[in-house]
Amino acid sequence: MSSSVLFDVPGPRARLRNHALTVLAAAGVLAVLYFVYRGFDEKGQWAGKLWHPFIEASTWTDYIIPGLLGTLKAAGLGAVCALVFGAVFGLARLSDHRWIRVPAGAIVETSRAIPLLLLIFFLAYLAPSVLGSGDYTLIALVTGLTLYNGSVLAEVVRAGVQAVPRGQSEAAYAIGLRKGGVMRLVLLPQAVTAMMPAIVSQLVVLLKDTALGYIIAYEDLLNYGFKIIPAVFFGSLVPAAIVIGIIYIGLNMTLSALANWLEKRSRRSRKTSARPIAPPGAVGLGAGAGLPEETTP
Amino acid sequence: MDDLIKYAPDLAAGFLVNVKLSLVSGVLSLILGTILVSMRVSPTPVLRAVGTTYVNVVRNTPLTLVLAFSALGLSDTLGLTISDEPSTNGFWLVVLGLSAYTATFVGEALRSGINTVPLGQAEAARAIGLTFFQSLRLIILPQAFRAVIRPLGSVMIAMIKNTTVSVAAGYLAESAFVMKDTFDDTGVSIPIFIGLALAFMAFTLPIGFLTGWLARRLAVAR
Numbered sequence: 001m002s003s004s005v006l007f008d009v010p011g012p013r014a015r016l017r018n019h020a021l022t023v024l025a026a027a028g029v030l031a032v033l034y035f036v037y038r039g040f041d042e043k044g045q046w047a048g049k050l051w052h053p054f055i056e057a058s059t060w061t062d063y064i065i066p067g068l069l070g071t072l073k074a075a076g077l078g079a080v081c082a083l084v085f086g087a088v089f090g091l092a093r094l095s096d097h098r099w100i101r102v103p104a105g106a107i108v109e110t111s112r113a114i115p116l117l118l119l120i121f122f123l124a125y126l127a128p129s130v131l132g133s134g135d136y137t138l139i140a141l142v143t144g145l146t147l148y149n150g151s152v153l154a155e156v157v158r159a160g161v162q163a164v165p166r167g168q169s170e171a172a173y174a175i176g177l178r179k180g181g182v183m184r185l186v187l188l189p190q191a192v193t194a195m196m197p198a199i200v201s202q203l204v205v206l207l208k209d210t211a212l213g214y215i216i217a218y219e220d221l222l223n224y225g226f227k228i229i230p231a232v233f234f235g236s237l238v239p240a241a242i243v244i245g246i247i248y249i250g251l252n253m254t255l256s257a258l259a260n261w262l263e264k265r266s267r268r269s270r271k272t273s274a275r276p277i278a279p280p281g282a283v284g285l286g287a288g289a290g291l292p293e294e295t296t297p
Numbered sequence: 298m299d300d301l302i303k304y305a306p307d308l309a310a311g312f313l314v315n316v317k318l319s320l321v322s323g324v325l326s327l328i329l330g331t332i333l334v335s336m337r338v339s340p341t342p343v344l345r346a347v348g349t350t351y352v353n354v355v356r357n358t359p360l361t362l363v364l365a366f367s368a369l370g371l372s373d374t375l376g377l378t379i380s381d382e383p384s385t386n387g388f389w390l391v392v393l394g395l396s397a398y399t400a401t402f403v404g405e406a407l408r409s410g411i412n413t414v415p416l417g418q419a420e421a422a423r424a425i426g427l428t429f430f431q432s433l434r435l436i437i438l439p440q441a442f443r444a445v446i447r448p449l450g451s452v453m454i455a456m457i458k459n460t461t462v463s464v465a466a467g468y469l470a471e472s473a474f475v476m477k478d479t480f481d482d483t484g485v486s487i488p489i490f491i492g493l494a495l496a497f498m499a500f501t502l503p504i505g506f507l508t509g510w511l512a513r514r515l516a517v518a519r
Binding site: 010018021022025026029039040042043045110113114115116117118121122125126129204208209210211212214215222226230235237238241244245248249252253256 | 340341342343344347353354357358359360361362365366369370373374375376457458459460461462464465472473476477480484485490493494497498501502
């Protein structure tokens, strides 16, 4: 805990002060909760009628589960395509040939810089004129997710391969392997272990981003839960938001927990000489110096 | 190309809204994120629990849901109105949702920044008799901020790109919606898309360079 670093073991006065603060904070939290409760109550949001649909099986089988399947379908397709895209472009950026490296870099950097929704809108309007027929919203959503998350994953792959110590590839070349063999037999197997936590973290982002399908009317969990359910059961908007919010949070926290577990495991792993690389996007700083349990041996 | 020139004023007005949303939400999310991280390292278990719960809940909810809820749920159903003017109200609802969402990422970035501050700094702060808030304000947070300038820059860039999602909150003024609206009139237009994409890059790339430069310049020498 970083907290233990920031303050001493409290003495009698500090303990008193902390207890007072705890009581005050608890009172504050209760006040906020009561305020929310009152707000709901005033608008009649606790009425059993509004919540009733969510304990009926038909609501789940007709709306929530089909929506969840739509979300998982987009997320699954997007994840597979993004992983392939990321592997191809990540390795392409490591290529020795300038004519492969430079265009791959340009594509990756551009797709990362464009707002995802802008890309999805564009693809949704482009799809009918290019494809003729098909499920445009799904195609636009999956393509957008692939381009954006694939580009981030490409960076992860690149960082993962570069995280393998130089000596590994030097040794591999020394025993007579070619470029392909070095990559396939020595670098990638070690890099994959180091990349795994970052990949799973990015898949959480991908899963969350499938909710953008709501805006282009793709039938995902958010669309069923936030547009169709409140339309069918009039007034159930807030309960619906809370229920599908819980489903999203549950899914994402499960995946995040998996990422954390993988990171702990690959930190311990003897199968790789590469340190786990930081998850993409935000907060990548490696082991913290300030935390006792974070300082690795 | 003609389409781009014809609709340029509309698109520019839309993009200006993105810029405004980014500036206001950026400031608010930095403030809120700092408060969140202070709660998460505080000596009060209740505040720590509240901070952790808030971060876990909001960070794992899709932004689309957060924004749609702030408009349809908070405003329409629960009656939260910030302004009587519908467009101003919509703007601030988007700012509210976007700041609440981005603050969790700011908080996480800062928390990992606090982790980079060596143990001795906090111990020395305690040894000279600083209280928790004094050591946080004078010793820990300044170093934490300087350590995470680059990640904070990434968070801000993501936030700028996320301003396009304000369509979900029914706030139909920013450039992604203007682009979609234009496509409804003219059909898909590649120049418009490229123009808008370039505008976003022109906004985000300098932030990347600036934060990279600042991070090098302000790095804590250890």
